[in-house]
Each structure stands twice: as C-alpha cells, then as structure tokens.
Amino acid sequence: MTTHHKVRRRSGRQSISMRQAAIIGGVAVLAVAVLIGLNLAQPRPGLDLTGPFPYPTGVTPEGEPYRGSPDAPLQLIEYSDFLCPHCAEMSNALTALAPDYIQTGKLRVIFRNFAFLTPESTAAAEASECALNQGADKFWHYHDLSYARQGDGLSAYTPTQLKAYAAEMGLDTTAFNTCLDSQATLSKVQADVNEGTSQGVKATPTWFLNGQMEEGAMTEAELRTLFDDTLAKTKGS
Amino acid sequence: MSHPWRWWAMCALALAGIGVSGYLSWAYLGNQPIICGQSEGCDQVRNSVYSHVAGIPVAVLGLAAYLCLLGLTVVRRRTPDVLGGYVPLAIFGVALVGVLYSAYLTYLEFYVMLAVCRWCVASAVIMTAIFVLALFDLGAEAT
Numbered sequence: 337m338t339t340h341h342k343v344r345r346r347s348g349r350q351s352i353s354m355r356q357a358a359i360i361g362g363v364a365v366l367a368v369a370v371l372i373g374l375n376l377a378q379p380r381p382g383l384d385l386t387g388p389f390p391y392p393t394g395v396t397p398e399g400e401p402y403r404g405s406p407d408a409p410l411q412l413i414e415y416s417d418f419l420c421p422h423c424a425e426m427s428n429a430l431t432a433l434a435p436d437y438i439q440t441g442k443l444r445v446i447f448r449n450f451a452f453l454t455p456e457s458t459a460a461a462e463a464s465e466c467a468l469n470q471g472a473d474k475f476w477h478y479h480d481l482s483y484a485r486q487g488d489g490l491s492a493y494t495p496t497q498l499k500a501y502a503a504e505m506g507l508d509t510t511a512f513n514t515c516l517d518s519q520a521t522l523s524k525v526q527a528d529v530n531e532g533t534s535q536g537v538k539a540t541p542t543w544f545l546n547g548q549m550e551e552g553a554m555t556e557a558e559l560r561t562l563f564d565d566t567l568a569k570t571k572g573s
Numbered sequence: 574m575s576h577p578w579r580w581w582a583m584c585a586l587a588l589a590g591i592g593v594s595g596y597l598s599w600a601y602l603g604n605q606p607i608i609c610g611q612s613e614g615c616d617q618v619r620n621s622v623y624s625h626v627a628g629i630p631v632a633v634l635g636l637a638a639y640l641c642l643l644g645l646t647v648v649r650r651r652t653p654d655v656l657g658g659y660v661p662l663a664i665f666g667v668a669l670v671g672v673l674y675s676a677y678l679t680y681l682e683f684y685v686m687l688a689v690c691r692w693c694v695a696s697a698v699i700m701t702a703i704f705v706l707a708l709f710d711l712g713a714e715a716t
Contacts, residue, residue: 365673
C-alpha cells in the first residue's frame with residue numbers, strides 16, 4: 337500500500353513537472369518570437385530619398401556619377417562595394433563633410449563600383465547603375481539607401497529588395513526592373529572593376545584624392561585634416 | 574538537488590557569460606572598439622540593426638540573462654525550497670530563451686551579415702552549455 341502510494345506520488349509529480357516544463361518551454365519560445373519580432377521591426381534611420389541635393393550632381397564624360405562641382409580643387413574618385421562596411425563608413429564620413437566641402441565647392445566625389453565581395457555586391461552595383469540611368473540625383477539617393485540598408489546583410493541586396501528600394505524612392509519601376517532583370521548595366525559594372533584593377537585597386541574602399549591613392553576608410557576628422565592639408569598645398573602651388 | 578559538479582559548472586558558466594556580455598555591453602555603451610582578433614566582424618555586428626532590441630543592446634539583455642541565471646543558481650543552493658522548488662524550471666526557461674535567441678543571432682552572423690563576432694559565438698556556446706545543464710537538472714527533478 338505504501339509502495340503503491342509512493343509510485344502514485346512520484347508519477348504524479350513527474351507528470352506535473354513535465355507539464356510545467358512544457359508550459360515554460362512554450363512561454364520561452366513565445367518570448368523569443370517577440371524579441372525577434374521587435375528586433376526586425378526596429379525603425380530604420382530616416383533618409384531623404386527624393387529631395388534635391390544642395391550641391392551639383394552629374395555624370396562625368398566617362399559615365400561616372402559625381403557630386404560636387406567639376407571645378408572643385410579636391411577631386412576624389414572612390415572605388416566601393418555596397419556590401420563593404422568600411423565603404424559605408426567612408427560614405428557616411430563624406431556625407432557628414434558635404435556641407436563644409438562639397439556644398440562649398442571645394443570637393444567633388446566621383447563614384448565607381450568595385451563590386452568584388454559577393455554576387456550580391458554585383459547585383460547592388462548593377463542596381464545603382466540602373467538608378468543612374470534615371471539621373472545622377474537618383475543614383476546618389478539609391479547609393480545612400482543601399483548603404484543605409486547594409487546592416488540587413490545579404491538579404492538587403494536580393495533582386496526583390498533592390499527593386500523595393502527603387503519603388504521606395506519613387507523611381508520609374510518599370511524601367512528600373514527591366515534594367516535590373518536584363519542585367520543591362522552588368523558590362524558597365526565590370527568595366528568599372530576592370531578600370532579599378534588596372535589602377536591597382538585590390539580592396540575597398542580605395543580612393544584617389546587628386547590622383548593620390550589611399551586604401552581604407554578614414555574618419556570624418558581624418559578626412560577633414562587631409563582635405564585641409566591638400567587644399568593648403570593646392571593653394572600654395 | 575543537482576549534483577554539486579553541475580552546480581559549480583553552472584556558476585562558472587554564468588560567470589563566464591557575465592564576463593563576455595559585460596565586456597560587450599561596456600564596449601557598446603561606451604562606444605569602445607571591440608577586441609576581435611584579426612576579424613573585424615565584432616564592429617560590423619555591433620553596427621548592424623540586429624545588435625539591439627527596442628533600443629536595448631542585445632549584449633545588455635545577455636548580461637541580464639546571465640545575472641539572472643547566476644542569481645537563481647545561488648538561490649537554489651542556499652534555499653532549495655524557495656519558490657516551491659520551481660527554481661530549476663525558471664533556470665530552464667531563462668536558458669531556453671537565451672539559447673534560442675543566441676541561435677537566431679548566430680544564424681544572422683553566419684548567413685545574413687557574413688560577419689562573425691567571436692565574443693557573440695562564445696556567449697552562444699556558454700548559453701548552450703547552461704541550457705544542457707538546466708535540462709539535466711530538470712530531468713533529475715522530474716524522476
């Protein structure tokens with residue numbers, strides 16, 4: 337009788353524990369689902385995707401997009417990959433310096449694709465060239481948006497996402513999607529990569545300030561110093 | 574009551590987790606560069622949208638989880654009957670949340686961001702070990 341009683345108690349305790357464990361497990365899974373949902377639903381940094389830039393933008397005779405005055409004393413040619421984190425840092429630093437250097441006519445930035453990291457790099461570069469087909473302003477907005485979405489990883493540069501950015505910016509999506517689907521700009525992207533390789537570019541970001549090659553990103557402060565020093569030398573010569 | 578070695582192992586793992594997540598929290602909140610060996614994945618992961626939830630750095634959430642696990646483990650040893658003996662269940666629940674969210678973050682690092690933060694992987698391994706111990710404890714309680 338006593339033994340029977342113990343077995344009942346023991347088996348009863350076990351079934352309660354298992355049920356409790358299952359309930360706790362369910363609550364834990366639910367909690368993780370909420371955490372992941374909150375993580376994915378976080379607001380993205382706000383970007384002006386349509387407004388005009390407060391400085392000139394255009395396309396060089398070679399077909400490369402630029403921002404800043406063509407007559408600026410500082411000419412910076414940048415080779416970048418949209419998936420490269422340091423390229424995004426460099427881009428952010430240049431954007432932060434735009435009011436002091438680009439807007440004041442001291443600096444022009446010319447962008448060239450050096451897509452080499454992953455197949456998505458090439459897709460992102462092709463998409464940027466498709467945006468360029470609709471105007472230099474469109475390219476720079478697309479460029480800024482592509483970098484802003486870099487934190488999403490590879491999923492930020494799937495064809496679906498690249499087309500969604502075009503729609504978000506109000507581009508002509510029919511023309512953009514046709515351009516991207518037909519790989520109309522692939523040869524342009526490859527030509528940029530080949531041009532960079534011929535100039536000694538091996539990694540990104542690599543950039544040329546008045547012909548002087550630099551590798552890697554610089555901070556806003558470092559760039560400011562470099563720009564001021566180069567401007568001083570330009571005036572001195 | 575868990576085996577003494579499991580208790581000690583649990584404490585050691587929770588302390589290791591506090592060390593890792595504490596360091597990452599300090600680096601994140603103080604905007605300090607993360608020591609990451611030759612890889613630059615740590616900063617890339619930190620700068621990504623996945624590094625915080627509702628404005629709270631994931632490292633801080635991890636630190637809170639490890640502190641909670643350590644606290645529960647100590648409470649369980651000192652006062653086994655506290656909370657009606659439900660402490661192993663609470664440890665199991667916290668460890669399960671930790672291990673599932675760590676799995677999600679590790680997946681993001683390897684397959685989405687293509688940037689691996691070694692500290693984050695270390696934390697995922699620690700949390701997995703804690704979860705396995707918690708499972709053993711729960712099994713011992715249920716039989």
